[in-house]
Every structure is written in structure tokens, then in C-alpha cells.
Amino acid sequence: MNQITIGDIVRGDREVFPPYLYEAYQSTRRRAPRLALIDVPLTLSELTGPGPTISAITPEDADLTRNAGTGGEAIGQRIIVTGRVLDDRGHPVPNTLLEIWQANAAGRYLHKRDQWPGPLDPNFLGMGRCLTNEEGVYRFLTIRPGAYPWKNHPNAWRPAHIHFSVFGLSMLSRLATQMYFPDDPLHRLDPVMNAVPAEAARERLIAAYDHSVTEPEWALGYRWDIVVRGPYATPFESEDAGEARS
């Protein structure tokens, strides 16, 4: 990897959230803001959000091994990925939309901009979605994605990962992230993952193999919980409070 220049503009906890500028991940160089983020008061606009309103999905959407609609099944190691969405007080986030996308078992995305010579799988779209239940639990059936080569630096490979988009209860809880698999030697070489400053925060992006989730003669089980900001902040009551924060 190249010499790493790490920017100091971060939205959120500096230990947990990556800086916008992380030069080892080249795409950040012309896309990271260079000016300080503006401190603003929390208002009703941030303490509300679209999360509770989006629900038009079907149970089939959560089965990526079959949701291509071809009648065939995706090739690869069948896996169950499940866990809970919690807020930062540990309360479950029920009925919230999760959208996921991933490469196929060979590490190829079904996307016109992905042209590396890994094989496509006609029975795999690599996208799924589901709502958490009343206990905040989500569950996907999919295949284990392969590692993915990219052109960020010589011989660059992304570790196997699944992209997650989560809404939660308010604008504050919106999150796009990636779930990784345990014991992958590519983790320490990956600038996207390593842009997360604290080792503990990086480890929280890695799912755990869970034999109690594994189903006999069917699929291996992985467990991964997601923690998003809760809608707890009180809107500022006066101009003075707003001033104090800026």
C-alpha cells in the first residue's frame, strides 16, 4: 500500500468512524471534503427519518440463493447471515429495512462496471433485503461471496464482504457499512476496512461463525449484530445551546 495520509475530518466518534480522507483508499482523494464539518443543533428533522415508512418487500427478497427468479439456485457455499439491529442503548430496532449487496461466489458483481474475468452466475443477482422483526432480528440466506480484485493498488483484493444499508428509526441511525467474514488474511491488507481507526471497531465489522445458526445438511451460520445511533438526543431548547455547540 502507498504511504497513508489520513485526514482529520470525521463524522461521528473518531475511534469508530473512518475519516473521509484516507489516501490508501484512492477514491477518497478527490471525494473527501476538506473543510471542517459544521456543528448544528439536532432538530425534529434529524430525530425523524424514513426508516419506519419503507416496507414494501416480500419474504423472498431475503433469499439471495433463489431471488434471481430463474428457478435455479446460486452456486456457492450456502450461508445464513443473521443478527440483531440495536440502538446504542441496546434496544432492538424493529421493522426496519436492511438492504444488502455482494459479489457472487467467484468474487464477481453483476454490474456493468465490474469487468474482471471472474465468472457470472446466472442464478445470482447479489442483492437482497428484509425487515427486522419485533425483536430487531434480521435473517438472510445467501452464498458466501468470493474475494474481489480491484485496481486501488497493485494486486489489490477486497476481503469477502457483504454491503449493508440500514435505516433505523431516525436520520441519525442511517448507516451504510460492510460485513466481513472471520479469519480472512486479506483483512489486514484492505484499506477500506483499515480506514476504521480502532481495532475493536474493525472487529465489530466481522461476523462470527455460529454453529447454532448452522443448519444441518443445508447452510453454515454467521451472526452479526449492527448497532446504530438511537433517537435520544434532545433538540436544543434555546439559541444559546446552539451557539455553545458551534
Added chain:
Amino acid sequence: MSTFPLTSSQTVGPFFAPALLREDARRNVLTGPETAGERIRIAGRVLDGDGVPVPDALVEIWQANAHGRYHHAADQGPAPLDPSFCGFGRSGTAEDGSYWFETVKPGPVPFAGERLQAPHICVTVFARGLLNHLVTRLYFEDEPTNSGDPVLQCVPDDRRATLLARRESGDTAVVYRLDIVLQGAGETAFFNL
């Protein structure tokens, strides 16, 4: 109370479109025939630090309805809900970096006490190269209440214009145009939220 450590953010990368912009997941048009309020079109481009259009960004918006009420349980204000309007929009960007929405102009929503916020739309930007999404707001340049808005007042004078959408006359609806500049000259004022 115990605090559960937050899950970190990672980029959406270049390949989110089949999942996040599938036909029933994108939402450029927020309005239905019944929706109350002044129809407007929001349009603009996402640009990088070289002024080059970003063709693989995702722009999401969240707004109150024309009466100034959010479709959300946390908004218990007296303004009426509009059953035909949820207030969430999601647009990809095209090769020229352009995004667009058809919506209604939001009404003013409460700040604290009797004080209102100027009409605004919350804007969230995701893209390859953004390790965390960006948060900002769109305001309307011709809105006289902007000068009293508690959030806009936090933005330094010389950067406030980056949040003000310019009014243009369109064929069918008024167009409000706002470019989102990720970096460099004219960089959009992003929020620490």
C-alpha cells in the same frame, strides 16, 4: 445506562445500484396525484474535487410535507399528515453527475418553542470513496425565513450559499437547482451529525 458501541461505516462502493436503485427501491418521485402542496423539481449534480461529475453517487432526501409535518411518530405537531406523502426520496446520479426529485415544497417545521425552521430538505450522499455518508440540507434561495433558521445560522456566511437551491422556471414545475460539491472550490457545507 449502558452504551453499546456503534457499528462503523464503510463505503457503498461502486456496485450498489442493482440493490439500492432497483425499480422499487429508487424513489425520484415523492408525490402522487393527491399530494398537497406546490410541486417542485429538485435537480443538481454531484461534483468531486476536480469539478468532475460523480456518476456513481446515491442521494437520499427526507422532508416534511407541505404542511410542515413529518411522516414519523416523533412528530406530534398539529400540522396534518398527508397520506399520499412519506417524504423520502432516493436518486442515483447519471454519467453527468445529475440527480433529481419531483416533490412538494416542504412547510416550515418546529425548532424549539414557538420558533420554526425555514423550509428545508435533509440531504444524504453516499458514494464510492465516501467511507461515511455526508449529511447536509437543501434550503430555498427565495425563502424569506432563511435568515432566522437555527441551522443555517450555524453555517459561516461565506459558505451558506452552498445550501441554497436556485429557483428556475421549468416547463411544468418550478425547478430548484443545487449542486453538491464534495471537495474544493464551492465545497458544500456538510454537517457534523
